[in-house]
Amino acid sequence: MAETTEYAADGTRRHGPGGARLLSVVAQTVAAMCLMPMLAVALAAVTGGTETISHLLDTVLPRYAGTTLALVAMVSVGTFAIGVGAAWLVTMTRFPGVRVLEIALVLPLAFPAYVLAYAYTYLLDHPGIVQTTLRNVMGWGPRDYWFPEIRSLWGAAAMLILVLYPYVYLLARAAFLQQSSAAFLAARALGSSPWAAFWKVSLPMARPAIAGGVLLAVMETIADFGTVAYFSVQTFATGIYTSWFSLADRAAAAQLALCLLSFALFLAVLERVQRGRAKYHQAGKRHMTMPPAELTGWRAAMALTLCAVPVLLGALLPAIVLFDMGLGGEQDLLSRRYTGFIGNSVTLAGTAAAMTVLAAVAVGFYQRLRPGRRSMVAGYVARLGYAVPGGVIAVGLMVPFAAFDNALDAWMRETFDISTGLLVTGSIWLLVLAYMVRFLAAALGAYEGGQSTVHANMDAASRSLGESPLGTLRRVHLPILTPSLLTALLIVFVDVMKELPATLIMRPFNYDTLAVQAYRLASDERLEGAAVPSLVIAAVGLLPVILICRQVGRRS
Structure with missing residues (x-):
């Protein structure tokens, strides 16, 4: 045997x-x-009849699909830009505060996106602190100015980007740390600028890890319900909940769930492929790592600003706002x-x-x-x-x-x-x-x-x-x-x-x-009351983030 x-x-x-x-x-x-x-969803969707899916196709399905894809596209671009940019700066350069920021950039992981949504609505909505202050200072009436609407598709995307970019940051930083300096220095010796060498050499070498981080962020995006529901953004996630509870239509809920499941499994296959390829892109040894470039003057100030803004907007400001709301x-x-x-x-x-x-x-x-x-x-x-x-x-x-x-x-x-x-x-x-x-x-x-x-x-x-x-x-x-x-x-x-x-x-x-x-x-629009349980959830979320920060610190 x-x-x-x-x-x-x-x-x-x-x-x-x-x-x-x-x-x-x-x-x-x-x-x-x-x-x-997954099998139950597929079976319930198939046995639900064609009337339901035909009705969905004629009414809400195109809107759900379009909104979900738009949200995925915005979150992909945003998490890529912030995660990769911050990872490159804290790994390949040195500027004042970099040791603190390379750990602090992970902190937004502690906050669920819907908690950030509550904080920024309280801060930026029409009766919020920012617009009220503008009206008082400038003497404006409600119709005398334009202000971006936080409860919108772009607002939901911003909340998700702020809490999900650490996935890309962590994987990109690990990839940059493991890269050899030989290829980058060769590109510089051949006349490429630091930016061109990064774009043509370092970024392609780290592509599998970065793609894995972006795909993780995308999967969290399509799974999100709290943020999009609160901002009244109609995605597949909100459609499932509405069909199940508001309309009591189990067949519609199952068929919408099958659509979302198919998309999620497609992304899962992509993520597995990217993870499998990542192990073939380990270029060089740790002892060949390029010494970080020292930044001074306006370059150091720019790097500090670019790395500090995501931490400020994704962790510090929401925590302050939630605490003030909770009081x-x-x-x-x-x-x-x-x-x-x-x-x-x-x-x-x-x-x-x-x-x-x-x-x-x-x-x-x-x-x-x-x-x-x-x-x-x-x-x-x-x-x-x-x-x-x-x-x-x-x-x-x-x-x-x-x-x-x-x-x-x-x-x-x-x-x-x-x-x-x-x-x-x-x-x-x-x-x-x-x-x-x-x-x-x-x-x-x-x-x-x-x-x-x-x-x-x-x-x-x-x-x-x-x-x-x-x-x-x-x-x-x-x-x-x-x-x-x-x-x-x-x-x-x-x-x-x-x-x-x-x-x-x-x-x-x-x-x-x-x-x-x-x-x-x-x-129920009782945001001050919602701040109290939200703060407790965020405080509990800090525990694994602290563990991650300790690992980041050891690798530095």
């Missing part, structure tokens, strides 16, 4: 099959759970109501983080234990969730489990005259499953990053001592991987705290979280 032979190098067979078989079953079950919502919000974090919101959020996030990390360990160790087509497929399917918006996952889980609950209730009524109600639909566990599907890829990435440091000889030594696969995992791998597992746990915890669309659709009745409370208050 292949499993036993591989895992019992000393001839001991008694431990091999059971542990490996159990691990295989768990890993493949996790992969099936991740695949189920007048009359929201008591210590009240029983708010402790309930916090308790619900922590319970969901903690449970989902634990289950997601356990699933990541099962899938990751299964791939190491049994490398082959089956484990490769299981790992790829488990990663698909990161490309699927929360609203799509919610629809994909609600449809089959609601059908199961209804069928079970009908059978119990007919057989025993007992109503079981909704056993699974609307439960915390179904919501936790949605979180696991959505964020398993993040946990897998952290786990596999740590697992790569565990040498294969450790596995061989454990096997030669007669240890079972699960024993090797428990006694050898997990103690070594504790930091990576804690990082994965923290990342998933914070992601769940920020997740909005899946929570809105799937949460149990009267079971609200901080994200839901912030969205509800903002939807």
Whole structure:
């Protein structure tokens, strides 16, 4: 038997099959759970009838598609420009404040885009501080001047750019750090200006990493619901929610979800291709890295400004505005109501983080234990969730489990005259499953990053001592991987705290979280009240950002 032979190098067979078989079953079950919502969406969309999709094509589908593509285009350009420009400046030049800025540029990752939307609406909307001050100082009336409308497509794009450019920045900076100076200096010796050498040599060498960062930002963009819903920008994400709740049209929601799922999976394939190519573009060694250029005078001031503005607009200014809003919000974090919101959020996030990390360990160790087509497929399917918006996952889980609950209730009524109600639909566990599907890829990435440091000889030594696969995992791998597992746990915890669309659709009745409370208050135009839960979410989001900043600092 292949499993036993591989895992019992000393001839001991008694431990091999059971542990490996159990691990295989768990890993493949996790992969099936991740695949189920996507298959359910496709099936519900196909069986929904052509009338619904024909109506969508004639009415909202072109608008949703056009708005989504426009938003994706703006976010792609914005994150590329800010992320790559900042990464090049802090890596290849030296100016006053660069050591602080190379870490501070990561801080906007702590803020969900919808939280920035609340802060900037409070600041820039017609009754906001900026326009009120302009009218008072200039003596203008409401119709005497023009001011850009923050609640618009460009406003939503700006919010998303400010919180998503760190994806591009981190990957671009890592690529620039790993590049050799030889090619860049050769271009300079042949007469190219620093800008031309950057554009023709350094940027193409870093292209796979940069493209991967931009694609990650794009996938987060199409998954966003809170920002576009608050700004009344009609995208596929808002269309799914409207069809599900406002119109009670499950078929329309499923068909819109299938459109978004197809686009997301297309982007996921692109991202995987870019990641695969990235490993072939490592030019040069670290000891050949070009010494950073010293900037002085107006060049240093320009570099400082270009790097400081994204930090100011993406982190510092929103934090100040939210704090000021929170002071007048009359929201008591210590009240029983708010402790309930916090308790619900922590319970969901903690449970989902634990289950997601356990699933990541099962899938990751299964791939190491049994490398082959089956484990490769299981790992790829488990990663698909990161490309699927929360609203799509919610629809994909609600449809089959609601059908199961209804069928079970009908059978119990007919057989025993007992109503079981909704056993699974609307439960915390179904919501936790949605979180696991959505964020398993993040946990897998952290786990596999740590697992790569565990040498294969450790596995061989454990096997030669007669240890079972699960024993090797428990006694050898997990103690070594504790930091990576804690990082994965923290990342998933914070992601769940920020997740909005899946929570809105799937949460149990009267079971609200901080994200839901912030969205509800903002939807009622009670922005000062929404600032309080938003600040708590942002504060929790700082935890993984601090970990990332420490890693950035070590590489500098």
